[in-house]
């Protein structure tokens with residue numbers, strides 16, 4: 292098993308009894324309708340069930356006894372006559388799966404209001420079978436909690452993937468539109484199977500050329516291919532496109548010629564792609580052009596595009612990742628300062644896309660205070676699935692727990708229980724649209740993500756985007772069963788590794804709230820010594836502020852006071868070290884080396900060292916856990932992860948030793964007794980260079 296098939300392996304189930312039961316329960320299949328989507332449904336069922344149950348299922352054209360029936364009230368009179376009241380509230384994407392009598396015959400029914408809803412239901416049913424759940428007395432009613440559920444590909448037109456660690460971009464722009472790969476279809480299947488309904492094809496650091504007719508032909512081909520799977524395409528745009536490819540003298544959002552240019556461009560796109568999703572925009576951020584270049588606000592910029600898209604039903608996802616404001620505030624405060632005052636100024640089809648933390652996809656950050664701060668503006672979550680700051684594609688880190696931590700954080704915006712999830716799904720403020728984005732970790736590697744276990748991050752992103760109330764432990768469980776094995780030892784061992792993996796990584800990289808201390812540029816490996824760059828807030832020393840007096844960033848009221856951006860009681864809690872959660876201690880506070888850490892009674896230096904060593908030791912323990920499964924796993928899957936864990940063990944020790952050696956120059960304290968000495972000198976760590984580390988911008 293080389294990993295290409297992802298969680299859609301559909302190998303023969305090992306339990307003979309279940310196979311027999313399933314075969315009886317699905318003695319024939321009737322998929323009503325004749326759309327491109329119903330063809331996809333039939334193909335998937337045929338492929339999946341012949342694999343799982345070892346026998347090609349029988350497709351029929353009418354409801355039979357013990358049949359699986361799939362359809363909508365408009366594609367099937369039987370379903371129409373069954374008058375399913377549940378369908379009313381399910382919108383275009385929801386579905387029901389029921390065991391019932393249909394036209395007098397006992398069947399398993401997947402019904403939805405649209406064919407795409409039925410496709411989602413089909414994948415749900417297949418998941419039940421893949422994970423060996425009973426199909427008796429089913430009463431499943433599902434609909435997504437969030438409207439726009441998209442992957443963001445940071446893929447360039449030359450197939451380089453920014454922060455991509457799994458090969459090249461899967462989009463072969465050169466050969467499109469005429470040449471397509473099976474991988475495009477398998478990508479669509481994988482996404483549809485977890486409810487992802489959109490894809491932003493190109494990098495947020497966008498190339499204006501994407502909007503020229505030559506490339507729009509290619510975008511159109513992908514849109515046509517993805518449509519049957521319920522996936523819309525979106526594009527990242529460059530704000531200065533009117534000048535770069537339109538021959539205009541300005542891209543000022545208030546200029547009538549600029550407005551007309553975008554209106555025409557959008558019409559041109561919709562003439563080709565009637566269900567085009569819309570635009571994603573990185574503006575006035577890290578050198579990208581934006582409305583600020585013309586003295587205009589983010590709202591004026593976003594509304595320019597929103598107005599062009601509105602007549603066609605498209606949306607603008609405008610990113611809040613900005614940190615160059617005139618007040619020159621501390622970086623973690625800037626997005627809030629910039630966007631909060633604009634609440635109410637954005638047109639209806641604008642979503643603001645906010646990274647989960649206020650700085651930048653660090654192994655741990657508090658949630659961004661923008662969540663909850665803008666009742667009139669939908670805030671979209673942006674998670675990073677690719678692990679730019681968590682070990683690239685060689686470290687085993689299940690991000691589910693990190694996503695869950697962010698989504699379940701309480702903002703207190705409307706009192707207790709105002710979770711980030713409720714802001715994002717629009718329920719807290721009754722927003723009319725909601726969204727969530729994940730920066731993709733896939734590429735041309737045979738196993739898509741460069742590491743088999745990291746496929747689970749794509750998977751968990753989709754599952755949580757559909758329903759953030761699912762627990763990430765349950766999601767890990769189903770993913771392991773589908774991708775690796777239903778064997779109970781495998782399931783319990785691997786889910787245990789996955790569930791602990793992110794905390795382990797935080798420990799060997801950035802314990803106790805440290806952040807942004809990675810290698811410069813490529814972000815590979817430790818670099819706590821990084822200083823003297825173009826901007827202070829690109830350096831590491833700026834973020835950890837280690838000195839003889841202690842370590843950590845004072846963001847309390849005695850420091851830069853970023854805590855003021857949170858609602859009470861968080862702002863009071865974060866204001867004091869004693870009431871700040873330990874995992875965020877050095878994010879919010881600068882503390883002396885002899886500060887006593889409450890949970891362990893150790894002083895800060897000892898605690899920091901303990902955590903670094905614990906993290907590295909836990910990777911070794913994870914590796915042993917994996918090795919205990921050698922006989923239960925597919926040999927190739929086993930071997931790939933085993934090799935990656937060897938790298939992770941080495942790199943965890945490297946992080947530990949480099950950071951401890953460096954911080955020791957400030958603490959001037961010995962390593963606690965019994966800890967092995969770092970392998971190299973600080974100078975040796977500092978002299979390491981990696982000009983060809985992958986994924987760079």
Ligand code: BDP
Nearest residue numbers: 453454495496573612651988
């Ligand atoms: C940073 C990445 C950079 C991205 C940027 C972004 O290092 O490559 O362009 O985020 O999100 O984390 O725009």
